[in-house]
Amino acid sequence: MLYLQPQNLLVQKTLTEALEANARGTPLILDRIISDFDYTTLHISNSPEEKALLWISIKTKAWLSISKCGPDLVGYLNTKYDDLAGVSTCQPEGGYDYTLQVDLKALQNDAVVQLSLLKVMTMSYPFQLAFNEFASLAQLPEGSNTTETVHKIEYRDDENVFIKPSNDRITVIFETFFQDETDKVFGKVFLQEFVDSRKRNRAIQSAPQVLFSHEPPLEISKLVSSRVSEKSRRFITFVLFPRHFQTPELQFSSICHLALFRNYFHYHIKCSKAYMHSRMRYRVDTFIKVLNRAKLDENEDGSEETTRRTVTGRKMVY
């Protein structure tokens, strides 16, 4: 099905090409702007001094809010990327939030995927913090094991993600807002389906529980109280239980899915519209066929007026 990969295909392709070209001894001269979902721009360029050195910079709208979530976002990303051979961190390029320097001579092929995950890695920081907080809360005795912490990612103009760790679960709440009326209708059906399919289908019982509401859930009611008046706001809540983030692999796949949730969601709204449109075209075609069948054969009664007009005097077009 139309599954969106967590890594950026274009970054992956560009780096693979650069790597191959470098191996052939003809390093590419790159200065590319690459875009990703949610106001994210990546920039891949050669370092001014050395052609075999590439700079990969990222600028994303969520950066400011993510860095507020925890003490050291840059440090977190550094630990993710420092182990890779040929990748080192450097001063952020002007206008960008974070820059990695890649040495094509030392870069391994599998590191390319890691590099193309840069955006997801950035988004994963607050999730990682929540996982850590969950672990420490679960250790604490009953009664003192609650926290007020809610991580907020402002990833779009008026849409946010809230992550709230507690001692037995992690709650992830998406605040969505539809600009388009049609989208709103499709979106509602989809979200309702997210909630219902879990009840209906026994095979996916282990998936996180999904809740859908018009009112902000209690966890975040204090944070969004000012905007409650807006009617078209929706809240989707995912409840992650320990089984969804027991191992680092599970943690990573949960993060990938959640980080891409909105994009995936909107992608499928677009797809269903496309499907509707194709049904409409099909319908119109069959109606036209019916109309054509009702057309009088002009040869039989040539005496009649050949062009028929509507009441307003316009010509009928078949």
Place this chain on the structure above:
Amino acid sequence: MSYLNNPAIVMDNGTGLTKLGFAGNDSPSWVFPTAIATAQPSTTKKSSSGLGATQSQTGGSAYFGNSTSATSFNNLTSSALLSNNLAGKRGTEDLDFYIGNEALIASQSSSYSLSYPIRHGQVENWDHMERFWENSIFKYLRTEPEDHYFLLTEPPLNPPENREQVAEIFFESFNCAGLYIAVQAVLALAASWTSSKVTDRSLTGTVIDSGDGVTHVIPVAEGYVIGSAIKNIPIAGRDITLFIQSLLRERGEADTSLRTAERIKQEYCYVCSDIVKEFNKFDRDPQKFAQFIVENSEKTKKKVVDVGYERFLAPEIFFNPEIASSDFLTPLPTVVDHTIQACPIDVRKGLYNNVVLSGGSTMFKDFGRRLQRDLKSIVNNRIAQSELLSGTKSTGVDVQVISHRRQRNAVWFGGSLLAQTAEFKSYCHTKKDYDEYGPEIVRNFSLFNMI
């Protein structure tokens, strides 16, 4: 609003290849065939699970995104939902498709059928095109269409109804922030501004657009295409490849596949100034003959193919079509001359002065120089004749053919160039305009008036 900082998306959907990318880049990010492989309703369910597995293995790193484990999921949902609702009964075939290179791979199995939604530059199948766009925007470009402005291209003489269809899809399905539809020939003219020969950035000129299937000669005056004067030549890249192949076959070379012929065309061919002299040159100097080594899939055997006269003979079919075809015999420079002569007299000078090349089949070395020489001699003959007849002195007509480094993706590059300018967004129609006026708004776009 923050989408103002996002780069605009430039999409050039051609008959053969689609070029996708972001404005401001020097080359398209993705170039892949405008092909879509759709699931065939009856056979999908049974054979699909096996296909998914083989694909992810064979595809490997060659094409990114072959690992979509599409079909195993399909099996799960179709069985689970069947009992519950109507949508389940209809299935999810509409979501089961691949585009571009992935489509070519998928179509090798029997459960997918391949189709090309664009014929002769115009969209034929809107259902397929809509899905092609949706996949290219979300999967390949990874953008939210609501956050970006789009620049699309259309062939000259595209009916306005097609424009409206495009607008309906882009504004209603995708809710794109803004849309500009540009004529390909005009963008090719804009791309030529990178050449050092161009001094004034005008949108007047003759565009020779030669792709794989057909070659167009399109006169453009101040940004408007002179539709009545457009001429087509049925000679293009594919004919050159076939001609090389036939030469190889005649000589009985070790490998005469279409692929080899295409590689020879791309790597060895050039345009000569005089065909007879070039033959003599080759006979005197055996160094001119090249050898092309075909690399086999198993690296053990290496075939060697000699490359001889076809190095200059193949591109020659533009200038002497009689060597390859029997039904079309007008050389390219003559066609260009006829095209310009069919235009209003006041723009002809500008059209001769700015002949711009675009498309992969104009990439041969010295193609522009030869065209300029031949065109000049035609024009000079005519001037000499008219001077003789009228007895007055002519001021002369300057013929200039412009070739530049971006020729291969000239249309896309021109789009990228225009879409990165600050005023691009003011020329677009926005979603708000569309909602206010409806699809007929895209019948008119204001032209870029460049400095």
